[in-house]
Amino acid sequence: DTGVSQDPRHKITKRGQNVTFRCDPISEHNRLYWYRQTLGQGPEFLTYFQNEAQLEKSRLLSDRFSAERPKGSFSTLEIQRTEQGDSAMYLCASSLNGIFYEQYFGPGTRLTVT
Amino acid sequence: GQNIDQPTEMTATEGAIVQINCTYQTSGFNGLFWYQQHAGEAPTFLSYNVLDGLEEKGRFSSFLSRSKGYSYLLLKELQMKDSASYLCAVIGDYGGATNKLIFGTGTLLAVQP
Numbered sequence: 001d002t003g004v005s006q007d008p009r010h011k012i013t014k015r016g017q018n019v020t021f022r023c024d025p026i027s028e029h030n031r032l033y034w035y036r037q038t039l040g041q042g043p044e045f046l047t048y049f050q051n052e053a054q055l056e057k058s059r060l061l062s063d064r065f066s067a068e069r070p071k072g073s074f075s076t077l078e079i080q081r082t083e084q085g086d087s088a089m090y091l092c093a094s095s096l097n098g099i100f101y102e103q104y105f106g107p108g109t110r111l112t113v114t
Numbered sequence: 115g116q117n118i119d120q121p122t123e124m125t126a127t128e129g130a131i132v133q134i135n136c137t138y139q140t141s142g143f144n145g146l147f148w149y150q151q152h153a154g155e156a157p158t159f160l161s162y163n164v165l166d167g168l169e170e171k172g173r174f175s176s177f178l179s180r181s182k183g184y185s186y187l188l189l190k191e192l193q194m195k196d197s198a199s200y201l202c203a204v205i206g207d208y209g210g211a212t213n214k215l216i217f218g219t220g221t222l223l224a225v226q227p
Contacts, residue, residue, distance in 0.1 A: 004156075033214065042118075042201050042217030043157065056214065091156060095213075100164065102147065103215060105156035 002026075004106035006092050012112045013082055020078045021109045025094030032075050033103060034067055035091040036060070043091055049075060050097070082113045116140045118218035120202050125224045126192055134187045134200050134221045142207020147215060148176050148187045149201040157201055160187070189223075197225045 005024045013019050025032050030051050035043035046065070048056045051072035061067075064082075069075040079086055089110050093103040118138045126132040138146070145164040149157035163169055163178035163185060175188040187200055199222050203215040 031213075035215075040219065042203070042220050043215070045214040045216070048214055098213075100145065100162070102159040102162060104159070105149075107156050 004092055004094055004104050006106040006109050010110050015113055017082055018080045020076055021090055023075045023092030026104055029094035030097050031095045033093040034077050037089045037091055084113050087111055087113045116216050118202055120218040120221045123222045128192055128225055128227050130192050131190050136185045136202030138183050138204050140204050140206040144205040144207055146178055146185050147203045151199045192225050194225050
């Protein structure tokens with residue numbers, strides 16, 4: 001068990017560019033979550049997958065954001081036409097199926113939009 | 115609406131005991147989690163409460179009162195490495211399969227020598 005991994009760890013991009021982040025969950029976890037965290041705040045829920053199905057998207061996730069988990073394993077989060085307000089830490093978490101299982105977080109991808 | 119409140123900052127002395135409070139108002143309730151987050155790192159799981167009462171895990175304990183919408187995290191024998199942000203998070207009842215976490219803003223704990 002190597003834990004949840006995310007790539008890249010840091011990304012600096014210019015406003016208007018597209019960026020894509022990858023998350024590899026713990027292998028036996030069928031639930032995967034994306035959260036966004038800004039400085040001094042707790043993580044905010046963005047979207048959730050059970051296996052390959054995206055079951056919920058937050059209203060925070062505008063049309064510029066899209067997430068996939070094509071084979072029920074790794075997931076990608078793409079942001080199109082980035083804006084300065086997108087600058088944040090993007091955290092991925094995974095868990096076993098069920099409410100009572102804790103979510104394990106990856107190290108995050110820190111996005112800076114200049 | 116959904117609201118989770120916790121103090122923004124706390125300071126305590128090495129070796130002492132500190133209690134971090136959390137109050138919540140959510141759509142239903144399916145459990146409360148405490149996470150620890152060191153600066154620049156991912157949150158790590160500390161505890162989970164779904165029934166009223168105290169859960170103890172080594173130097174860390176967590177308490178829940180569902181009727182009061184209240185929880186606290188108790189840290190004993192504080193060490194310098196306990197300096198971190200402590201996040202309270204609730205799983206509500208969203209009528210579906212999601213168990214997304216709703217987080218508070220976190221309590222930044224500074225442990226002083």
